[in-house]
Amino acid sequence: MSSFPQTRLRRLRRTPALRAAFAETRLHPAALVLPVFVKAGIERPEPVGSMPGVSQHPVDGVVEVARRAVDLGLGGLLLFGIPAAKDASGSGGWDPDGPVPAAVRAVRDAVGDELVVWADVCQCEYTDHGHCGPLDDRGQVGNDAAVAGYVRDALAYADAGVDLVAPSGMMDGQVAAIRAGLDDGGHEAVGIVAYAAKFASAFYGPFREAAESAMVGGDRASHQLDPGNRREARRELALDALEGADALMVKPALPYLDVLAAARDASDLPLAAYHVSGEYAMVQAAAERGWLDGPRAMRESVVSIRRAGADLVLTYAALYLAAEVAG
Ligand code: PBG
Numbered sequence: 001m002s003s004f005p006q007t008r009l010r011r012l013r014r015t016p017a018l019r020a021a022f023a024e025t026r027l028h029p030a031a032l033v034l035p036v037f038v039k040a041g042i043e044r045p046e047p048v049g050s051m052p053g054v055s056q057h058p059v060d061g062v063v064e065v066a067r068r069a070v071d072l073g074l075g076g077l078l079l080f081g082i083p084a085a086k087d088a089s090g091s092g093g094w095d096p097d098g099p100v101p102a103a104v105r106a107v108r109d110a111v112g113d114e115l116v117v118w119a120d121v122c123q124c125e126y127t128d129h130g131h132c133g134p135l136d137d138r139g140q141v142g143n144d145a146a147v148a149g150y151v152r153d154a155l156a157y158a159d160a161g162v163d164l165v166a167p168s169g170m171m172d173g174q175v176a177a178i179r180a181g182l183d184d185g186g187h188e189a190v191g192i193v194a195y196a197a198k199f200a201s202a203f204y205g206p207f208r209e210a211a212e213s214a215m216v217g218g219d220r221a222s223h224q225l226d227p228g229n230r231r232e233a234r235r236e237l238a239l240d241a242l243e244g245a246d247a248l249m250v251k252p253a254l255p256y257l258d259v260l261a262a263a264r265d266a267s268d269l270p271l272a273a274y275h276v277s278g279e280y281a282m283v284q285a286a287a288e289r290g291w292l293d294g295p296r297a298m299r300e301s302v303v304s305i306r307r308a309g310a311d312l313v314l315t316y317a318a319l320y321l322a323a324e325v326a327g
Contacts, residue, residue: 029322050206076116090123094152101160119157130215151181158187175243194245197233200224203278264309273310
């Protein structure tokens with residue numbers, strides 16, 4: 001062991017080539033997954049006001065996004081659907097002709113297995129009250145009724161050809177029920193990425209505009225995690241692993257890097273982290289005002305999420321960052 005002046009850490013930082021050679025964390029396009037909003041009944045992409053660079057896409061339009069994703073070597077697309085009509089039970093979620101199954105079939109026709117296709121499984125885009133499942137007589141989401149809906153959703157997406165379903169509703173027992181439903185339905189090859197540690201976060205604000213899933217009243221505190229609870233997050237992660245999740249997710253990402261790092265230590269399952277709409281929007285908003293360098297801040301955010309332990313990062317900046325890596 002020596003110290004200064006024999007040891008000079010700046011030696012390995014002197015040139016771009018040295019810094020590249022000794023970089024500990026690299027952004028590879030295959031580690032990035034792009035969330036995509038697919039909306040029934042629109043003709044062309046509709047920009048999401050609170051998320052510059054993000055649009056709702058018509059079903060056919062997702063094919064174009066998929067082709068770009070394949071060209072750039074992206075790790076996948078995560079689909080969210082906005083249906084033509086909503087009801088109290090969210091039945092549009094399992095409609096085989098709904099926007100997500102239709103988009104999955106179109107993408108498969110166009111690019112085959114060249115792209116990993118994920119579908120988010122939750123009812124908040126499909127219920128007329130914006131909650132994650134049907135409400136019970138106390139006005140809270142009924143756990144088991146919601147889970148029954150998620151199983152039907154997952155089957156519809158699996159029938160359409162997804163590789164992965166990602167249940168995000170934070171209902172107890174949802175992963176085990178979906179696993180059993182998929183297996184009974186002959187979809188033992190479809191994987192589950194569990195939104196295991198998902199916090200009741202203010203950072204989902206812009207998503208609710210993009211997915212048209214704003215709640216009519218109430219909040220998601222009866223099922224999503226309290227932002228201060230790390231031990232409880234570890235229990236959620238452990239339970240979802242026991243229930244048969246193929247990979248685990250922490251969400252949001254930047255405010256919860258400690259949870260992500262703890263998950264990395266505690267589990268050998270692949271880990272994903274969701275760099276959510278609010279994390280993306282605040283960088284874009286500050287960049288628009290000239291208050292920070294948007295591309296650099298976006299890159300630094302995603303590199304930090306990888307450094308903390310995520311194998312995969314779900315980010316609205318995926319195409320942009322992958323194109324940057326490709327040069
Ligand atoms: C559905 C769902 C949400 C997000 C992903 N899946 C919204 C929520 O829980 O309210 C948020 C994603 C984002 O903010 O980018 N339950």
